[in-house]
Amino acid sequence: MSARAKPPFRADHVGSLLRPKEILEARDKVAKGQMSAAELRKVEDKHIKAAVALQESVGLKAVTDGEYRRGMWHIDFLEQIGGVEMREGTTPMTFQGVSFRPPTPHITGKVHHKKSIMGPDFSYLKSVTKAVPKVCYPSPSLLHFRGGRGAISKEAYPDLAPFWTDLAKAYNDEMMSLAKLGCRYIQIDETDFAYLCDPKFRDMAKKLGEDPDKLPHTYAKLINESVKGRPADMAVCIHICRGNFAGTWLAQGGYEPVADALFNEIDVEGYFLEYDDQRSGGFEPLRFVPKGKKMVVLGLITSKRPLLESKDELKARINEAAKYVPLEQLAISPQCGFASSHHGNPVTPDDQKRKLELVVSVARDVWGGV
Numbered sequence: 001m002s003a004r005a006k007p008p009f010r011a012d013h014v015g016s017l018l019r020p021k022e023i024l025e026a027r028d029k030v031a032k033g034q035m036s037a038a039e040l041r042k043v044e045d046k047h048i049k050a051a052v053a054l055q056e057s058v059g060l061k062a063v064t065d066g067e068y069r070r071g072m073w074h075i076d077f078l079e080q081i082g083g084v085e086m087r088e089g090t091t092p093m094t095f096q097g098v099s100f101r102p103p104t105p106h107i108t109g110k111v112h113h114k115k116s117i118m119g120p121d122f123s124y125l126k127s128v129t130k131a132v133p134k135v136c137y138p139s140p141s142l143l144h145f146r147g148g149r150g151a152i153s154k155e156a157y158p159d160l161a162p163f164w165t166d167l168a169k170a171y172n173d174e175m176m177s178l179a180k181l182g183c184r185y186i187q188i189d190e191t192d193f194a195y196l197c198d199p200k201f202r203d204m205a206k207k208l209g210e211d212p213d214k215l216p217h218t219y220a221k222l223i224n225e226s227v228k229g230r231p232a233d234m235a236v237c238i239h240i241c242r243g244n245f246a247g248t249w250l251a252q253g254g255y256e257p258v259a260d261a262l263f264n265e266i267d268v269e270g271y272f273l274e275y276d277d278q279r280s281g282g283f284e285p286l287r288f289v290p291k292g293k294k295m296v297v298l299g300l301i302t303s304k305r306p307l308l309e310s311k312d313e314l315k316a317r318i319n320e321a322a323k324y325v326p327l328e329q330l331a332i333s334p335q336c337g338f339a340s341s342h343h344g345n346p347v348t349p350d351d352q353k354r355k356l357e358l359v360v361s362v363a364r365d366v367w368g369g370v
Helices: 021-031 037-058 119-127 161-180 199-207 215-227 256-265 284-288 311-321 349-367
Strands: 082-087 093-095 098-100 104-112 135-138 185-190 235-240 270-274 295-301 330-334
Touching: 021 037, 037 119, 037 349, 104 161, 119 135, 119 161, 161 215, 185 215, 215 256, 256 284, 295 311, 295 349, 311 330, 311 349, 330 349
Parallel strands: 135 185, 185 235, 235 270, 270 295, 295 330
Antiparallel strands: 082 104, 093 098
């Protein structure tokens, strides 16, 4: 076994980090008209440098900007796509008893790429690190699953076939804009494959007039079209998430219902999979992963709680997963980010650092390097 020269790495992480208080206060001032967007960006720049230094100091080969420029993991990105309007949510999302109504995306016109969304953020991140800069953005499937056909304008799209084409092209244009800037590591944050593992969300899809057995195949094709033509040296990974809001989760269920489409139909280099507790099921669905081709990053370390996992238990779980996927194709990370929204999970910066250090330490023990 050995360290990896290209992403995903043996020790990796999903992307978001706890927001510094100064950033939260600055964003609040901007909302109140007390600070300009340019002044906020300077505050963010300062703390992103510190976040990069943290990631490099623990031994990670890939770094993110901590998603410090976002309020939520998805909204800030989706609302910048042409033809998309974020509207006040009408359906409560219940995260283990914590209920709130996040904005819902609506398609009000032809979907198109207006400008590089992540380009300026990537360029700054690249300028302050010698590690591999990673960009994370939400899956295109969110613009269908959350509202179904009812949230897509029938005037803009009387037939859905052009919608899928336009949506894939908008995302492909974004990816290619990043590629031109030198980006070679992208993570697509995908919640809908995870929701389709949960009976209650499968029922929700049926109520929206969708077939939950067909949707994984539809979304696999959509993602493939969105990443086609990428540079040969670009790594694209999918992160499967069951919800990560202030330490709580939204969906549960093992990967079995979506495993074939997820692992065999999507053209990506790797998968970040939640495996930090019972809600994600067992490792058996990993038998669908093509042997010798794709990486599976096991999200064994939780970002939701401060308790530090046992190295021996983590190694035992890696060995268990290796019954279904060769050890050479495995890696380790936290199951999700530490702050998918600005609220952050109930952990401290010290907890966060210790967990990232643990990721690296386990990777070195198991594979001989990162």
